[in-house]
Amino acid sequence: MPSAFTHEFNTPAFKGKVSFSTGLFINGQFLDGSDKTTIDVINPTNGKVITSVSEGTPKDVDLAVDAAHAAFDTTWGLHAPGAQRSILMSKLVAIMEKNADELAALEALDNGKTFNWARNVDVAGSIDCIRYYAGWADKVTGQVQETTEDKLTYTRHEPIGVVGQIIPWNFPLLMMAWKLGPALACGNTIVLKPSEFTPLTAIRMCHLINEAGFPPGVVNVISGYGNSVGNAISSHMRVEKVAFTGSTLVGRKIMEAAAKSNLKNVTLELGGKSPNIIFDDADIEQAVNWAAFGIFWNHGQTCCAGSRIYVQEGIYDEFLKRFTEKTRSLKVGDPFAPDTFQGPQVSEIQFNRIMSYIESGKAAGAKVEIGGERHGSEGYFIKPTIFTNVDPSMKIVQEEIFGPVGVVIKFKDEEDVIKQANDTVYGLAAAVFTQNLNRAINTAHKLKAGTAWINCVNSLHSNVPFGGFKQSGIGRELGEYALANYTAVKSVHVNLGHRM
């Protein structure tokens, strides 16, 4: 029998008790992993163990895939019309709303982000996302094409079947919603692997999914490691599509495994080193506020973080002064304290990685304007850090750090800065700050990125697509565009009179 996670929250932001089984979720039930091993869940504020969850193995993935296929062939897929899928998804939304505070508390405990951000962005955004896709479920339409009068041709937008979904640790619940929403709306069944660092909200969602009344096997969740469970999913001969959000490094492995197994369709949301270009005529105060939000929000653990900040020379000094002040004002500390902006990084591994980037910046001769060191002596807290005096060849300018570390670069020429901005293998997002809207649009159109923000950063909506150019990804999430990832198009030709 898998164990239950029982915990009493007694914090300024949230008080309450939780208790739920942390087994693998297969066919509507919570089970031990086949090897009966577990994975510890660590509290990033102090490095201590919160609880442990069942660990899945490739054998468990097999069981989950079987359950997903059975459900697809009997109670889901083409057996559950869109209107019915819509109703169940709406029920899930209502249950998530009822449990919103608890979900936010679990997210803050497990990931380290503040309760306030978790509640107002992660949980609220997840609810919005599922609600948005519930509305699509009965609106997945094909086309009828005109050919000749002795033929009827039309397309059906059918569900793909059993889809594998592998999600990261930076926005655990939100990334689950982005994946479940379109997949369920289109009628697919799912085998999902949450990050081994942050499984709690995903597992809690399984209980809510049962409560909503989804047939067993429609959603299956297998906690486990990337190189076992993740790999089993991407190379499984009976998983018909895999969707992954995480590092570019792992994204390559997944695409390779898909190619080597059954050529399953692959969508990837990978890393970024997104530029934020601030022109002389920008509203400086707004530029400062958005730039800070762009790199420091979620502790810099955001794939689209505006981590390279290019500031035109006319306002460079003033911007840097204000940006440093703003950064100084960001409070780092307990995720459950009401005025905290930034909690700890998610894990020791991430902490070490970010610190090593900071050291490399210092060693390469970049200047630390603020931060550049650990915060406190317990847990994985890092002070918000700004580097200046950098060189494009430095690691801190080229590589994704995924921490609260921004580099600020002075520029003069518009053409040149666009070139510099595009000089990266990544292409997830980009931002432009200027009051000249013509220049804004021109620049946005020239930036090679899947999302171009004008006078804002890190601003997303469930109905606007999101995804990467170049090595930042394949495919789009959110909006109507996500449906294409979970749809298999069949063309039907009905011959009415053409005789051979």
Added chain:
Amino acid sequence: MASLSTRIVIRATNRELDIPTGLFINNEFVPSADSPNDLIHLVNPATEETICSVAAGSAKDIDIAVAAARNAFNTTWGKNVTGFERSKLLNKLADLIERDQDILAEVESLNNGKPFKIARDFDIGDTIQCLRYYAGWADKITGQTIEVDNKTKLAFTRHDPIGVCGQIIPWNYPINMWAWKVGPALACGCTIVMKPSELTPLTALMLSKLIAEAGFPPGVVNTIPSLGSVGGAALSAHMDVDKVAFTGSTVTGRKIMEAAAKSNLKKVSLELGGKSPQLVFESADLEQAANWACLGVLYNTGQDCTAGSRLYVQDTIYDKFVSLLVSKAKELVIGDGFDEKSGGGPLVSKTQFDKVWRYIESGRAQGAKVALGGQKRPGKGFFVDPTIFTDINANMDIVRDEIFGPVLAVGRFKTEEEGISLANDTSYGLGAGLHSNDASQCMRVSSALEAGTVWVNQYNLLNNNVPFGGKKQSGIGRELGSYALDEYTSVKAIHWNFGEKLDWPL
């Protein structure tokens, strides 16, 4: 002065309830501004007893309602509210209707006559799904970006809400027709002045109460019970109403379109009458075809715009099919809506009752043969039993005109071409049905039939996500599906020049 609510008693279910009887403007029930003593009296069509009376709105009340709708559009609705918010509110409204489904069904049955179970499970069941369907569209109204010249121009469209919409709905499906209008209009961000039928305004008033309870801002939906010639006419001619949507008779539809043309060229969509044909081919499953044929003309006691009121049967199976049809039609029990045994209720009013009987008499007089029915029932209530005429010809009134009762005209044909020709010989074009097991024939015939909805081996069953509307004189525009959104959307194209400099003179 008319009071703003009244207590009614529904004997059959032992229910007492207070019903709003005022005009609904800005989320409140108010008396008429200039004719506070004008009333509309509502009749129970099964017993001919008066149910209660409601305020009768005047042209001035329409003015006030339009002003309220315009104000809401400019401040709390239209572009001032996000699709997400509209979606939430529409879903809440659906939840409230689900909560109150029994009460609503009882009042619908009392006022319209239809059986209670059908009102609840079909009319209201479909209504809830319809509103949820459109709630799902509210945050998905997208425009396009269009490539013109990448160096100089960004061109894109915005799908703006049209604005203030006048909506005029009929008495045959009061709640369901309300939902078909309200759903897409609100999803797109429009505000509404609704004129329910003067025969059946009660449930529209109860639904207005739920609009307020759901949290829609005041003025987004306004409800003015009134006579068609007063409220309906005022809305169609109003200079500050951007669009009028009407479901009802073709005769009234023309007046509305005329008034729209003469006033401010407001946009018009119309769902009008029909004289919809069904064709039964020799390869058809006769049992099933007979069942669907019965549903087609007897559902809602024939008071359906798509009623399959003409039936043409292929020669080779004519006798067998007609005798099957008659024996099935006989099985329908027409009675009081609260009687468990009733499969259909009375006609909605004395006027309708008299009209249907005039047609039955004309059928006889013009030489058609009565294969079933044709006998008036004694006693109270506007009950008409299933009536089937055979031996028809194309010139008879019962074959040309919309009767809107449980009266079927049955003819015969020899070839597929003849069948299609008979079916299409009408100025209407709302629905059509065909029954055949020959797939190629199904394709040819469904292609050839001139109707906005063609049913193959089925009849009368609609789905909220499939569009519905008329060809020819059965209407303009489409309801249901994504197509309904076009009726409540006004497209603005934006040409944003960021790179082209103009020389002058050219």
